[in-house]
Amino acid sequence: MKPSVKISAVCGLLLSTSAAYAQAPSPSAQAPSLENMAQLIAQGKYLAAAGDCSGCHTIESGQVYGGGRAFATPFGTLYSTNISSDKQHGIGKYSYQQFVDAVRNGVAPKGNLYPAMPYASYHRINDHDMQALYAYFMQTKPATQPNRENGIGFPFNIRMGLKVWNLVAFDKATFRPSADKSPLWNRGKYLVQGLGHCGECHTPRNFMMATEQDHALEGAVVNYLNAPNITAKHLTQTHWTFHDLAQFLKTGQSSKGTAFDDMYIVEKHSLTHLNDHDIAAITSYLLDQSQPSQHVELQPTLTSLAASQFDTTLPGYGTYMNKCSGCHGQSGQGIPNVAPALKDNATIGNSNIFNTVAVLNNGIKRQSYSQEQSYYAMPAYKDSLDNQQMADLITYLQKSFSTQMTTTTVKQVADIKKQLAND
Structure with missing residues (x-):
């Protein structure tokens, strides 16, 4: 649920001191057995998907797990690394212990990893799953894609300081099941x-x-x-x-x-x-609920809306009909493989309008899961809608398609736009 995603943790860059702090070694980890290796590899592939490894370590024009995805931070740009089985650019030479140290503790053979690698969360991965992940990554197709140099300037490029962050901010929490909850x-x-x-x-x-x-x-x-x-x-x-x-x-x-x-x-x-x-x-x-007893159908559905009467006197009505209705429908019902429905949309219905402003301002790239499920790109309106028009449009969207009955102000829009420009 990362992504965003995984800028997560630019974190330790704040502590860039070069003082050496001892890094506690991991307990000796037991490498996966050769028995049932095919099953272990298959499980590792599934777990790698659960961990969104390719989402961060594969770029659109690159090799799978070849790295190169950029993460903008206040300190410069980080690039994800090659985690394929390639022995020169990837992790093909890693021992199981080195793999565990990198994934769970953020300590690679060449030094500490920036916490954009979410090892603070991965520290909770159990031993069996770690063995499966190692078995899988050691047999992935080697990606010959070289790693990119991070655009991190001095003093934040001194990785020794990450030892301090690990010492102070990394609690190394392990997974603890709750005895009063279901499996x-x-x-x-x-x-x-x-x-x-x-x-x-x-x-x-x-x-x-x-x-x-x-x-x-x-x-x-x-x-x-x-x-x-x-x-x-x-x-x-x-x-x-x-x-x-x-x-x-x-x-x-x-x-x-x-x-x-x-x-x-x-x-x-x-x-x-x-x-x-x-x-x-x-x-x-x-x-925090039990699974419903009835079968839950997990196929995409299109919201079905009867023609509704909307308040056409709201200032945002004209903007909606002109800019939005062609894709989202006059009644906000959406169009399959074009645009989602806006009726009962969680983003529209959120009292925090940050994402609504951000989407209207910056647009959304085309999204495609398959030939049966995709969405057109949404244009950016930062140059074609002023703050008043955007505020009126958001008010119309919320009052027409959600339970939010508040009126968005020009100041709210301007403040969020300023934050977007400064991030």
Whole structure:
């Protein structure tokens, strides 16, 4: 649920001192047995999808796991590394112990990793899953793609300082099942807190850029968008049902809206590859609910809307009809493989209008899961709608397609645009 995604953690860059602090070695890890290797590799492939490894370590024009995805940070640009089995550019020479140290502890053979690699979450991965992941990555197709030099300037390029961050901000939490919860719920907890590393984007950070665990999953601004509050309390208050959330996770689309931007990458490369049991587990944990007894159909559906009467006197009505209705429909019903429905859309219905402004301002790139499920690109309106027009449009969207009855002000729009320009 990373993505955004995984800018997550630019974190330790704040501590750039070159003082050497001892890094506690990991306990000796037992490499996977050669027995049942095919089964272990298959499991590792599935787990790599659950961890969204290709989403961060594969670029559109590059080789699978070849790295090169850029992550903009306040300190410069980080690039994901080659994690294929290539022995020159990738991790093909890693021993199992080195693999464990890198994934769980952020310590690679060449030095400390920046916490954009979410090892603070991956530290919760259990031994069996670590063995499966290692077995899988050691047999991936070698990517001959060289690693890119990070655009991090002095003194933040001194990785020794990351030892200090690890000492102070990395709590090395392990996974602990909750005895009073069901196996399904605990499976969801393991996936959300560990492999899925949802908190890396959806949890706010403190002055050291470490996640604030007292406010886990309460939302944070990442990569020009608000990774929303996904706590059980908030999801329930905003009327996410078990069916809607499970369908959204499995397909990237539900009656509450569609995934976009960094969440689209997470959906396409990770969540859509999970089996229904794990989707139900994640849903159960996030909503803090048991799985419904009836079968949950996890296929994308189109919101069906009867023609509605909207307040055509609202100032934003004309802008909607001119700019939006061609794709989203006059009644906000959406068009398959073109644009999602806006009726009951979670982004539109959120009292926090940050993402609505960001989407209108910056647009959305074309998104495609398959020939049967894709969405056109949405244009950016930052140059064609002024702050008043955008405020009026948001007011119209909320009052027509959600339960929000507030009026968006020019100042609200201007403040968010300023924040988007400064991030």
